[in-house]
Amino acid sequence: MSTGSRRKNSRDVIASAARRLFTERGYAGTTVRDIAGEASVDPSLVIRHFVSKEQLFLDVLGLTADHALPTDGPLETLGPRLIRHMLDPEEDVRGAFLALVRASDAAGVGSRLRQAHDELFVAPLADRLEGEDAALRARLAAALVGGLLYSLWIVGDEDLRSTEPEVLVDRYGALLQELLTPTR
Structure with missing residues (x-):
């Protein structure tokens, strides 16, 4: 070798x-x-x-550009695709999310977490969105996704955890999609 x-x-x-x-x-x-x-x-x-x-x-927990969210593809279906990615057991989003939450107060990690949040989630979404409120909608989208992860894995909402992933993708993805491509 x-x-x-x-x-x-x-x-x-x-x-x-x-x-x-x-x-x-x-x-x-x-x-x-x-x-x-x-x-x-x-x-x-x-x-x-x-x-x-x-x-x-x-x-190792994906806070580098190599681990950016999959924001490519049609914008009209991005909401459900992002939720599906977050729930995909192969991606181990759960383990990374929990480790990041636990470490968010460690020296240097909290500020890097904020930077990664902006660079790997908010900015790529904002770049894809149209309208003068694109940056705000990207931040709200990040907060919406974070809320789902919090409910599933921090609070451990058993009703949500026992819901079929595709139901969460359909319903939560639709909420996210409304932020990404508002109908009003």
């Missing part, structure tokens, strides 16, 4: 371990040593690959 392959492999193993631990224990409850132990590597290798625990957290 080449040196480049070993480096990429160790980076991937560290990222996987970090994602799992941050999701299970939160930011404060996870140390670089914990991540290194889970990945079976030396803690210095974690820092070599990711610079800091904070940067590792941000990278």
Whole structure:
């Protein structure tokens, strides 16, 4: 195995371990040593690959441009598609959302979370919307989606959690769509 392959492999193993631990224990409850132990590597290798625990957290939980929301495709159907993406178990939005909420008061993470919110959710939506209130509607859309995630995974609303995902996509997606392409 080449040196480049070993480096990429160790980076991937560290990222996987970090994602799992941050999701299970939160930011404060996870140390670089914990991540290194889970990945079976030396803690210095974690820092070599990711610079800091904070940067590792941000990278593995999707707060980079590589993890922007899928805002492409027809604007007329974007609301339901975004809700479907948020509920897709393959995307692990739940784990990332919970870890981010738990870490939002950690030094540096809260401000980066706000920046990512603006860059990865609000700005791409605002760029797609028309009208002088496009920026406001993009922020309201972000708040609407955040409200669903809060109800599902922070409050643990059992009625919502037991609702078929496609029902949530249809109904909540329609609410979101009204913000994106208002009929009035």
